[in-house]
Amino acid sequence: MGGDWALFLAGAVSLAGIYVIYTLGLNIQFGFTGLANLGYVAFFAIGAYASVILSMPRPGPDVAYIVGYGLPMWAGMIGGSLAAGFFALLIGIPTLKIGEDYFVVVTFAFSEVLRYVLINEKWLTNGTTGFYGLERPFGKFFSGRNYEFFFLFLIVVAVIIAYLVMRKICNSPFGRLMKGVRENEPVCLALGKNIYRVKMKAFIVGAMFAGFAGSLYARYTTLVVPEMFIPYFTFVAWLSLMIGGRGNNKGAILGCFIFVLADQFTLFVQASAAYAVRLASLRAFIMGALLIIVLRWLPAGILKEKKVTYR
Amino acid sequence: MLVVKEIHKSFGGVKALRGASLKVERGSIVGLIGPNGSGKTTLFNVISGFCPKDSGQVHFKGERIDHLPSYEIAMRGLSRTFQTSRVPRGMTVLENMLLAYKGQIGEGVFGALFRGGRTSKQEKVNLKKALSILELLGLRNSRDEYAGDLSGGQQRLLSLSRILASSPELILLDEPTAGINLTLVTELLKLIKHFQVEESKTFLIVEHNMRVISEICDMVCVLVSGKDIACGEPEKIQKDERVLKAYLGAVQRDSKEDLE
Amino acid sequence: MLTILLQHTVFGIVTGSILLLATIGFSMIYTTKRFLCISHGELLTIGAYTTYIFHVFLGWNLLYSGVIGVVITSLVGLAIARGLYEPMERHGPLVLLFTSVGVTFCLHGILEFIAGPSIRSFRTPILPSIRVGGIPLITMNEIVIISIAMGSIVFLHVVLTRTRIGKAFRAMASNVDLAMARGIDTARISMFVWIYASAMAAVAGILLALVTSVNPDLGWTQILIILAAAILGGLGSIYGVMIGAILLGVVMDVGVIFFPSGYRAAIAFALMIIVLLVKPKGIFGGE
Numbered sequence: 001m002g003g004d005w006a007l008f009l010a011g012a013v014s015l016a017g018i019y020v021i022y023t024l025g026l027n028i029q030f031g032f033t034g035l036a037n038l039g040y041v042a043f044f045a046i047g048a049y050a051s052v053i054l055s056m057p058r059p060g061p062d063v064a065y066i067v068g069y070g071l072p073m074w075a076g077m078i079g080g081s082l083a084a085g086f087f088a089l090l091i092g093i094p095t096l097k098i099g100e101d102y103f104v105v106v107t108f109a110f111s112e113v114l115r116y117v118l119i120n121e122k123w124l125t126n127g128t129t130g131f132y133g134l135e136r137p138f139g140k141f142f143s144g145r146n147y148e149f150f151f152l153f154l155i156v157v158a159v160i161i162a163y164l165v166m167r168k169i170c171n172s173p174f175g176r177l178m179k180g181v182r183e184n185e186p187v188c189l190a191l192g193k194n195i196y197r198v199k200m201k202a203f204i205v206g207a208m209f210a211g212f213a214g215s216l217y218a219r220y221t222t223l224v225v226p227e228m229f230i231p232y233f234t235f236v237a238w239l240s241l242m243i244g245g246r247g248n249n250k251g252a253i254l255g256c257f258i259f260v261l262a263d264q265f266t267l268f269v270q271a272s273a274a275y276a277v278r279l280a281s282l283r284a285f286i287m288g289a290l291l292i293i294v295l296r297w298l299p300a301g302i303l304k305e306k307k308v309t310y311r
Numbered sequence: 312m313l314v315v316k317e318i319h320k321s322f323g324g325v326k327a328l329r330g331a332s333l334k335v336e337r338g339s340i341v342g343l344i345g346p347n348g349s350g351k352t353t354l355f356n357v358i359s360g361f362c363p364k365d366s367g368q369v370h371f372k373g374e375r376i377d378h379l380p381s382y383e384i385a386m387r388g389l390s391r392t393f394q395t396s397r398v399p400r401g402m403t404v405l406e407n408m409l410l411a412y413k414g415q416i417g418e419g420v421f422g423a424l425f426r427g428g429r430t431s432k433q434e435k436v437n438l439k440k441a442l443s444i445l446e447l448l449g450l451r452n453s454r455d456e457y458a459g460d461l462s463g464g465q466q467r468l469l470s471l472s473r474i475l476a477s478s479p480e481l482i483l484l485d486e487p488t489a490g491i492n493l494t495l496v497t498e499l500l501k502l503i504k505h506f507q508v509e510e511s512k513t514f515l516i517v518e519h520n521m522r523v524i525s526e527i528c529d530m531v532c533v534l535v536s537g538k539d540i541a542c543g544e545p546e547k548i549q550k551d552e553r554v555l556k557a558y559l560g561a562v563q564r565d566s567k568e569d570l571e
Numbered sequence: 572m573l574t575i576l577l578q579h580t581v582f583g584i585v586t587g588s589i590l591l592l593a594t595i596g597f598s599m600i601y602t603t604k605r606f607l608c609i610s611h612g613e614l615l616t617i618g619a620y621t622t623y624i625f626h627v628f629l630g631w632n633l634l635y636s637g638v639i640g641v642v643i644t645s646l647v648g649l650a651i652a653r654g655l656y657e658p659m660e661r662h663g664p665l666v667l668l669f670t671s672v673g674v675t676f677c678l679h680g681i682l683e684f685i686a687g688p689s690i691r692s693f694r695t696p697i698l699p700s701i702r703v704g705g706i707p708l709i710t711m712n713e714i715v716i717i718s719i720a721m722g723s724i725v726f727l728h729v730v731l732t733r734t735r736i737g738k739a740f741r742a743m744a745s746n747v748d749l750a751m752a753r754g755i756d757t758a759r760i761s762m763f764v765w766i767y768a769s770a771m772a773a774v775a776g777i778l779l780a781l782v783t784s785v786n787p788d789l790g791w792t793q794i795l796i797i798l799a800a801a802i803l804g805g806l807g808s809i810y811g812v813m814i815g816a817i818l819l820g821v822v823m824d825v826g827v828i829f830f831p832s833g834y835r836a837a838i839a840f841a842l843m844i845i846v847l848l849v850k851p852k853g854i855f856g857g858e
Contacts, residue, residue, distance in 0.1 A: 036665055038672075094844065098851045101607055101806060104668065105798045106847065109840040112795055120833040165424070172423030172430060173415045176402070180410045183399030190359065190392070191411050191477050192385035193418075201420050235676065238669065277688050281787075285680025291673035292655060295666055309455050310405050310438055 007145055008264075010152045016260035017155035018216050019240060021162045023252040025209025026237040031246035031305075032170060033202035034182030035096075038104045039111030040210060040237050043084040045229035047211025048218040049118065051080030052131050067124055073137055077215040084211025088204045096199045111234060118226040130225030137219060151220070158216060159253075162209065166249050169205065176308070178202050179247075232284070239287060242294045245301025254303060262290075312337040312513055313389070313481055318357055318367035320350075320537075327353040328537040330367070335481065335530075340507055340514040342524040342545070345534035346557075351517045352394060354534065355483055358515075359391040360384040371481070386413065390479035392470045394486050394517075400459025404450055407458050407469055408441035409434070411476035441476055448472045448502065464491040468499070475506065481513045488520050496520070500527050525549070533557070574706050579825045585713045585782065587820020588720030591813055592775035593793055594800040595727065596768030598812045601801065602744035603764050606664035610651065610671040611772055612794030613678035618644040618773025619780035619789055620686060623693065633695070641773040648769025649762065657761070675791075683787040690786040716778050723771065724813055731809070736763050744807070796823075796836060799843040805853030815854065 022044060029035040055076030056068035071079070095106045118125045142150050169175060180188045181195045188195050218224045236259065244255020266283055294301070313335040320328040327350045335341045345351050356362035358369055360381035369377040376384050385391075399407060415437075416422040417430035445451045448468045453461060458469055467487060474482055487503075488496045504527055506512045518524055524531055525545045532542040535557040541548060548554055593615055600608045622640030625631045631639075651674060659670050700707040701714075731737035736759070743750040743760050751757055779789060796819065804815025819839050826838035846854060 036668070094848050098847065100665070102802065102847060102851070104607060105802055106844060109795055109799065109843065113837045113840050116833055116837045120831055168427075169420060169423050172427075173409070173417035173434065174419060174423040176406055176410055177418050179402055179406070180399050183401050184397050186361065186393060187397050187399060187473075188410070189361070189381040190385055190390055191473070192382050192390075192413055193410075194380075194382050205420055232676075235672065238672070242669070278684050281680045281683035281688075283680070284676045285684065288673045288676025288678075288680060292670055292677070295662075295670050295673065296659060299662065299666070305401065307455065307457070308403060308406055310409070310434075 022213035029206035039107035042111035043210035047214030050083035051215030080215035081211035088207030247305035251303035342528035391483035583821030583824035587817035591816035612790035614772035615776030618776035644773035
């Protein structure tokens with residue numbers, strides 16, 4: 001039985017690691033720059049789908065989808081994050097110049113439209129069936145349970161790299177500039193800063209992190225279906241960030257682990273099939289309540305934004 | 312240095328500016344006065360590109376700037392402060408200062424990731440400059456405090472130091488002395504004078520306080536109902552019939568409105 | 572072809588009428604509270620379920636059940652605002668927006684937990700449709716819905732222009748600080764806004780449930796379209812929103828003739844994004 005626990009834990013930590021990369025991207029968008037992206041899951045989805053489509057073998061005659069480029073998996077992952085960044089650019093052009101509320105609505109709407117596209121454009125996405133039985137990185141070198149631990153190792157490496165990259169970006173003058181834009185746009189304008197470009201860069205970098213996380217997630221679950229990219233997933237990143245502490249990359253990490261712990265352990269509540277759906281609704285209720293509570297009584301999150309000092 | 316010609320601007324049906332013009336010579340301190348609602352701040356917003364004009368022209372260093380976005384205007388050396396002291400509250404005093412420097416290599420994603428060496432060299436230089444400005448304005452001891460925790464007067468000083476750090480040639484100050492105590496006002500005026508003389512900066516100042524105007528301004532322009540009615544040396548302006556009449560009339564109207 | 576077009580236009584007007592009721596409340600909240608109240612959609616669901624309980628479980632008359640549903644929903648709306656939104660107002664619109672997202676998940680969770688995921692129907696009889704030139708154009712049910720929507724607009728217009736609270740609301744909508752400075756009782760107007768907006772949401776929810784079905788996702792599927800309609804009409808412009816909602820309803824329902832029906836909502840968002848590109852303040856915003 002001990003082995004099962006270890007396996008479960010390896011799976012849960014891998015998932016938390018993917019969420020960390022995902023939430024780090026939202027942190028640069030919202031925590032640093034103040035962009036309230038309510039359709040963040042869209043970039044996660046684009047990353048997942050693009051990476052899968054790029055590295056799928058060319059389809060045979062008996063399937064509905066017609067695209068598949070047969071690229072190596074790593075190329076698919078890079079392509080996935082680039083695609084997410086590209087879509088961020090497209091969405092950013094019309095929305096970053098107009099008011100905050102419009103940005104919120106358009107991003108939200110974009111994530112839903114994207115889901116309709118994933119469901120309806122069968123030639124590209126195979127519709128609601130999606131793609132399943134996906135190959136996992138270095139899958140052929142490891143057997144069953146050993147693979148889970150190896151995958152965990154891969155995720156840990158990815159998280160460390162992602163964290164270091166993000167830390168470097170956020171501790172730089174660019175990080176300061178993002179904070180300036182978040183805190184006070186007119187002041188930045190009066191100092192000669194093109195705030196539109198700053199927002200765009202932060203938006204694209206964040207989306208690329210989401211895209212990368214999405215491409216990992218596809219390999220974690222070994223499938224992509226439109227149902228995986230419901231607004232609840234945007235909410236996951238937001239909740240993790242709010243719990244951990246916005247504007248603090250360590251906070252994003254902490255928040256994700258707390259979220260995954262809470263989320264995965266509710267899976268242990270045994271329930272008959274009839275009650276499973278009801279339990280899922282209860283979970284949505286608890287997560288919603290958690291967000292309200294954090295916003296009200298712990299508005300800065302567990303780890304507050306760090307004060308920057310120079311010497 | 313700055314030439315403003317016949318600016319018109321209306322909001323909805325209200326005409327805020329009707330043909331306002333003024334001139335600022337390099338190295339001078341020019342005061343802009345006028346009763347409440349005469350369009351001073353609107354004129355500032357138009358000059359600095361924060362508010363589009365309806366018609367008219369703004370020339371800065373011989374170049375037309377009235378079609379440029381505000382950050383471009385700032386990049387050309389025309390910077391401004393705001394009437395209500397706006398500070399990025401969640402950033403420390405030093406962060407505020409370092410934000411101001413132009414041409415920072417590390418202010419892009421690429422620079423931040425791959426040009427760490429040059430970035431940190433630049434940061435060191437900027438830090439030194441920033442500290443010397445803070446020293447001069449008496450904010451050095453608050454260097455690591457959040458700007459939002461400073462007193463109102465200190466926030467004004469910070470706004471000024473931040474603008475100075477961005478090395479502008481012409482500085483637009485919107486009511487720099489509003490809401491700060493008298494000792495600080497004297498201090499502030501000294502500083503403005505200092506920067507005019509030592510660093511050859513040019514200032515355009517919106518001000519209510521006549522003491523400020525007569526003490527440091529080389530020239531004064533009077534704006535009434537969106538139109539400049541007189542420009543000249545402070546002593547002359549203070550005796551100008553038209554100005555007195557317009558000013559008193561407007562003041563009476565103002566107080567009448569307050570009573571209602 | 573013309574027949575189909577006509578029929579879809581009628582559907583669109585019906586959809587738009589319901590959307591209008593839902594969006595006006597959302598817009599009233601936005602104009603006075605300045606935040607996007609995402610949880611507004613869930614009030615539609617609450618209105619539909621409460622009415623369903625009284626009408627189908629207890630067997631009461633539909634009209635009485637509806638009235639009770641509306642009253643209960645407005646009280647729920649007011650309670651949420653008092654308990655969860657008003658204490659957060661000093662933190663600004665973004666925090667309020669996220670709080671409302673949390674509230675949405677909470678309400679959706681509770682409703683689904685209690686009611687289960689099953690889809691229920693009011694089983695209202697379908698009345699014969701009125702034929703125009705031999706074409707079945709509109710049913711009595713649809714006429715009732717459109718009339719209720721139009722009646723609500725007229726009623727709201729009268730409230731806003733003739734009553735003291737309505738005038739005070741308009742003053743507050745145009746400038747909150749000024750309204751407070753002039754001694755308008757903003758707390759009372761807030762109460763009016765929350766109750767009125769929630770009541771309209773309940774009416775919209777009931778009507779929507781009558782033409783479709785009662786299910787936990789009822790409001791959730793509407794909130795994005797509500798947002799689209801509000802932006803189309805110009806955020807914060809109550810009268811613009813009315814036209815925006817009808818327009819959106821027609822465009823969506825006529826659009827499905829030309830696009831796969833899976834894209835019905837996507838058409839709404841596409842229209843919204845195009846309008847934002849051309850006229851960032853909405854069709855009737857920023858007059």
